[in-house]
Amino acid sequence: MTYDAKTPEDYIKQVPEERQDALKKLRKTINDNLPNGFKECINYNMIGYVVPHKIYPDGYHCDPKLPLPFMSFASQKNSINFYHSGIYAKPELYDWFVNEYPKHNKRKLDMGKSCVRFKKIDEIPYDLIAELVQKMTVEEWISIYESVLKKK
Numbered sequence: 001m002t003y004d005a006k007t008p009e010d011y012i013k014q015v016p017e018e019r020q021d022a023l024k025k026l027r028k029t030i031n032d033n034l035p036n037g038f039k040e041c042i043n044y045n046m047i048g049y050v051v052p053h054k055i056y057p058d059g060y061h062c063d064p065k066l067p068l069p070f071m072s073f074a075s076q077k078n079s080i081n082f083y084h085s086g087i088y089a090k091p092e093l094y095d096w097f098v099n100e101y102p103k104h105n106k107r108k109l110d111m112g113k114s115c116v117r118f119k120k121i122d123e124i125p126y127d128l129i130a131e132l133v134q135k136m137t138v139e140e141w142i143s144i145y146e147s148v149l150k151k152k
Helices: 008-014 017-033 085-089 091-104 126-134 138-151
Strands: 039-043 046-051 068-075 080-084 115-118
Touching: 008 017, 008 039, 008 046, 017 039, 017 046, 017 068, 017 080, 017 126, 046 138, 068 085, 068 138, 080 085, 085 091, 085 138, 091 126
Parallel strands: none
Antiparallel strands: 039 046, 046 068, 068 080, 080 115
C-alpha cells in the first residue's frame, strides 16, 4: 500500500486504524534505540531512517539528491514490513538476527534480503528490533555501503 505522507505522523494517520498502535510502537522503539546521526523521514513513501547529506554529502548512488537510506518500515497489504539494509549487507548481523528471532517469536521468520514481514502485528518482537537498531552506527553503515559500491 502506498501512502502520500509528508511526515511520519501523517503516514501513521493514513494507515488502517487497527495498525496504527503497532506502527507508533515500532517507530518509538526505533527512535529510542537509533544511533546518533541517522535521521527519520519519509523515504520511498515509507517511514525511513537515513544518513543525511550533512553527514554523507554524496547521497544515495541511485539518486544523489536523496540521502543514503538505511532502514524503514511500512504498512503493506498483508503485513507490516521492516527493512534493514544492515542485515542484507553484513552477513554476521543477518546470522545474529536469524538466530535470535526464534527466541522472541514462535512463528517462522518471514524474511527477504533486507525485509522482515510481520503478518501478525501483535507478535512484532519490539525488543529484538530495538537490539538490531542499536547494532550499526552511521559510520559503520557508510563504510559498508562504500565498500560494496567500490566493488562494482
